[in-house]
Amino acid sequence: MKKISTIISLLLIAGVLISCNDLLVENPVGLATADSYYSTPKGIEDGLKATYTPLRNFYGREHSFFLTVTGTDMYTNGFGGATNNPDYNNYSPNFLGSSAYVKTIWDNFYVGINQANAVIGRAPKVAGLNAVQRNRIIGEARFLRALYYFHLVEQYGDIHFTLEETQGVETEAKRTSVATVYQQGIIPDLQFAVANLPAKAQAYGQATKHAAEGLLARVQLTLGNWAEAEKMAAAVINSNNHSLVKNYSDLWDITKELNTEVIWSVQYTDNPLTNGPGNQGHLYFQFDYTLNPAMTRDVANGRPFQRFMPTNYTLNLFDLSKDSRFDGTFKTVWIANTKATINGKTVQPGDTAIKIVMRPVADAVQKAAPYWLIDYNNKWVGSVTDQLEIGGSSRRQFPTLKKYLDPLRVSVNAEDGRRDFMVLRLAEMYLIAGEAAFRQGNLTKSAEYVNVVRTRAALPGKVAEMQIKSADLNEDFFMDERGRELAGEMLRWYDLKRSGKFLERLKKFNLDAAANVKEMHLVRPIPQTQIDRVTNPGDFPQNPGY
Structure with a gap:
């Protein structure tokens, strides 16, 4: 990790459900074992760093x-998504337990949970730490375990739940209710972190008291505990x-x-x-600007995989006359980086090559422009055939999300x-x-928060x-x-789920x-x-419908 060392513990023990003894080694620590290395202050700190991995x-x-x-109201498949992995967004019958990405997330987080369990269980026995240091280490690990x-639980529902380190191979697992995981795991972990983490990190990237409060606010909002959610956010x-x-746009300036x-x-x-x-x-939220004759792929504009395309709901969400967040969120203009001819006119490097406007434009105006003038007619973006319209060229052309653009790549x-x-x-x-x-009926206070x-x-x-x-x-x-504030920030699926309007909004806005x-989705x-490798499959059934 940047500013936090990237040392990965010699014994990043595989999660309880992975049944694997492989070691992930980056900076080997001789022939140390977890028992000996994690028993030292440096060792347990390195074990904590591995918990972030x-x-x-x-x-x-x-x-x-x-x-x-x-798979939300805000984003659907672009060309790359429709071509490579359509089933996640489309909730097709091919979205199954064999789908690669559900395994990746499951395995990854159980590795993290077992590493957190190791740190939490071993830290109390480490000599040479004072109470503040010890509780800070445990607090960071509990914050990560809660996350x-x-x-x-939000992705999979009832899951295997343990707060103890697994040191050997386990072949049995049982599904614990979501409510139990929250009440016995997530909430007490975050409460401990709030009580024991410093307000400011020793190194940028470490979990802090305010990070724990913020995550707990999100958790309590998810659970409908409105007073606690407001308390933690406040x-x-x-x-x-x-x-x-x-x-708003400064948030996405990589130099800031x-x-x-x-x-x-x-x-990173x-x-x-x-x-x-x-x-x-x-890579994933990009318009394929390379289809334009005056554009060649470059570092500044990025490598366009076109996986994810904003829906009409997202494109209609912003009032462009007063809200800066559309322009702060989306890139809609591309500058030529090679000489070309567009609509019979010579375009030089530095000239506009592509411009997206969020309104209909007459065909004659589009054909007269010395650049691609791409308009928006509020047709379903997945069915557009006109090249000079958002969604055109088979879902390749749409406003690009700025939030992840990286002009500093090598x-x-x-x-x-x-x-x-x-x-x-x-x-x-x-x-x-x-x-x-x-939700608590305090509308005046609610408006005050939002208006900030x-x-x-x-x-x-x-x-x-x-x-x-x-x-x-x-x-x-x-x-x-x-949606206006947090578009693309990996929160929307969770928001839809907790809203109770998951099906309503998907059916209305993601065609x-x-x-x-x-409902099964x-x-x-x-x-x-996971189901195949447990020896007690009767206690670990697949989610209904899959």
Whole structure:
């Protein structure tokens, strides 16, 4: 990890459900064993660092975007998604326990949970630590364990649950209810972390008290514990350790990623020796600008995989006359980097090559423009055939999400992006507090929280027009506002699930998913490899319908 060492413990013990004794070794520590190495202050710190490692196999990775961003009201398959992995978004009958990405996430988080269990169980026995150091180490591990279990229960429902380290091979597993995992695992873990972590990290990227409060606020919102959700979100807001950046677009400036709004982020680096696969988000939300004759692939514009395309709902969500977040979120203009002819006119490097506008444009105007002028006619983006319309060229052309663009990659084809992944940021805390206050009937306070975010989002001179009143608040408003603020940030699938409007909104706004999505899809299939390898399959059934 950047700023946190990338040392991976000699004994990153496979999770209880992986039944594997392979060792992942980056910086070997002689012939040390877990018993001897983890018994020292340095050893247990290295064990803690290894507990962070699974974060990089989730945040900013293709499999995780497919299971958090697509298959929602906001994103559907682009050309690359439809060609390579259509089933996750479309909820097709081919979405099964044998689907690769459900296995990847399952295995990855159980590795993290077992590593956290190892640290939590062994830290009390380590000599040479004072109480504050010991509780900080345990608090970080419990924060990470809570995060890993949160993803697992939300994705899969009832899961195997253990708070003890597995040191050998186990072949039996049982499914524990979601409620039990929350009440006996996630919530007490986060409460301990809140009580024992420092407000400011020793090294950037470490979990802090405010990160634990922020995650607990998200958890309590998910569970419908409105007062607790507001309390935890407000604790972060009122801490004075975080503040919104002035301009929404600055959040996605890669040179400004160490900013005051970040509560906690997963660290990536420009060092290829320690960056692993990197943050690969820059690959997946891209318009294929290389179809334009005046554009060739370059580092600044990125490598376009076109996996994920915004739905009409997303494109219609922003009021461009007053809200800066559309332009802050999406790239809609590309500058030529090679000489070409477009519509009979010579285009030189530095000229506009492509421009997307969010309104219909007459054909004659499009044909007269000295660049591709791509318009929007509010046709379902998946059925557009006109090349000069959003969704055209078989789902290749659409506004590009800026949030993961990485112009600092080392080469044109490099996949290992160096951008940190913001997991928790302050704007979400205002939205959580606002929604929680609304659910408790405190509409005035709710509007106050939300208006802080909307004030930052306002275009110059439009602050007054961006303010909302109590009468504007309802459940759909909060879903829409979270969409405007948090588009593409790996939260939407969870938001839809907790909203109770998963099916309604999928059928209304994602026409690729509408025909297939059912109640069963509120949880993913358990990986078939997991079911196959337990010796008590009667206690570990597949989720209904898969």
